[in-house]
Amino acid sequence: MKGRINNKFGKIQINSDVIAMYAGMTAVECFGIVGMAAVSMKDGLVKLLKRESLTHGINVLIQDNHITVDFHVIVSYGVSICAVADNLIENVKYKVEEFTGMEVDKINIYVEGVRVID
Secondary structure, X not given: OEEEEEEOOEEEEEEHHHHHHHHHHHHHOOOOEEEEEEEOOOOOOEEEOOHHHHHHHEEXXXXXXXXXXXXXXXXXXXXXXXXXXXXXXXXXXXHHHHHHOOEEEEEEEEEEEEEOOO
């Protein structure tokens, strides 16, 4: 699904993978987020994704130029999950809306694990 924006010069189409990559890079900059998680449905295992494959832990849905983002994250041990989630939502909503010019309607966060970081 692609977002479409019309302006006086023509049409702009933004692929959902581009939005997912930008949202992922914004998310890993947030305090308390260790990284994105990939959940194996077959085994029920959760693994931490490398920076190159951030988009596997993020689902982006675009309908009528309104964006919904689902994050599967791993958080740092000892931090408030509520505070980390609020910070993530605020940062991603602001930056993605500025980046795309489209409205972010919903951000869902699924905490898949907790990691101790050195």
